[in-house]
Amino acid sequence: MRIAFNDSPVADSWVFGELGVDHARFVFVDADALSCWEHLRPLDGLADLVLLGRDQEQVAAEFGAPRLGDPADVEYGWVDLPVKDAYQRGLAIEQRRNEPGGPKFAFDFRPHSHHWQMMRAVRESDHEAGVIRVGEADILMAMTSVGDGFFPVHLDVDADGLPVALRIDIARED
Numbered sequence: 001m002r003i004a005f006n007d008s009p010v011a012d013s014w015v016f017g018e019l020g021v022d023h024a025r026f027v028f029v030d031a032d033a034l035s036c037w038e039h040l041r042p043l044d045g046l047a048d049l050v051l052l053g054r055d056q057e058q059v060a061a062e063f064g065a066p067r068l069g070d071p072a073d074v075e076y077g078w079v080d081l082p083v084k085d086a087y088q089r090g091l092a093i094e095q096r097r098n099e100p101g102g103p104k105f106a107f108d109f110r111p112h113s114h115h116w117q118m119m120r121a122v123r124e125s126d127h128e129a130g131v132i133r134v135g136e137a138d139i140l141m142a143m144t145s146v147g148d149g150f151f152p153v154h155l156d157v158d159a160d161g162l163p164v165a166l167r168i169d170i171a172r173e174d
Contacts, residue, residue, distance in 0.1 A: 001129070001142060003028070004165045008158040016155040019168055024147050025122075028140040036135035042111035047086035049093070050077030050110065055103030063093060074108075083111055114139075144170045 019026060029037075051059055052074060059065070060076035068077055078086065090109045096102060110116040114134055118141045121130025129142035144151070154167040 001168045001170060002165050003140075003167075005163050006158075008162070008164045010156040010164050011159040012161075013154050013156045013167075016153045016166070018150045019153050020150050021144050021148050024144050025141055026144070029134075030137035030139070033135040033137035033139060038113045039115045040111055040113055042083050042113055043117075044112050045083055046080050046112045047083045048077060048079045048108075048110040048112075048116075049081065049086045049090050050074040050079075050108050051093075051105055052107060053105035055105045058103050059093065059096065059105050062096070063089070077107075086111075146170060 050068070051065055056074075056076050060067070065076045065078060068074055068079065078089065081089070086109060090107065093107050097105060097107070110119075114132065117132050118130055118139070121132060122128055122141055122143060124130070127142075128145060129140065131138050131140050133139075151171075152169045154169070155163060156165040156167060158164050
């Protein structure tokens with residue numbers, strides 16, 4: 001991944017450090033914007049509840065979940081429900097999932113929080129990266145596509161030693 005600061009020619013590059021990644025995702029964020037970040041609480045009082053997995057079609061039929069046609073992510077579920085309604089449906093679906101011998105599926109409760117806004121942007125991106133505005137700052141999140149680990153970060157500089165770009169080598173060592 002390369003984050004360019006300007007279009008100057010690169011004169012030199014060195015390892016700037018390492019990026020530690022957990023849950024296969026990392027974020028570039030302004031520290032002040034974090035005070036505005038809502039991870040779980042919906043910003044608009046709404047949430048989505050989506051079905052995933054082998055038997056999702058069966059469960060969708062049982063619970064009347066519509067087909068969403070979301071090519072980036074899921075096929076069945078509900079979007080833009082009042083958060084309490086989504087939560088109640090989630091409890092009923094979880095009870096069905098926990099029945100012995102029941103269908104095999106998973107589901108996500110996705111409140112319209114900054115976290116889920118960001119995850120939607122990432123899922124819709126060809127490069128598994130997205131940007132949203134939080135407070136007065138743009139926040140970038142990206143997935144590694146190789147899971148967790150420590151990845152070298154390179155700083156590219158111009159002839160005057162000024163930063164041109166930050167590069168992160170995301171690769172799995174085999």
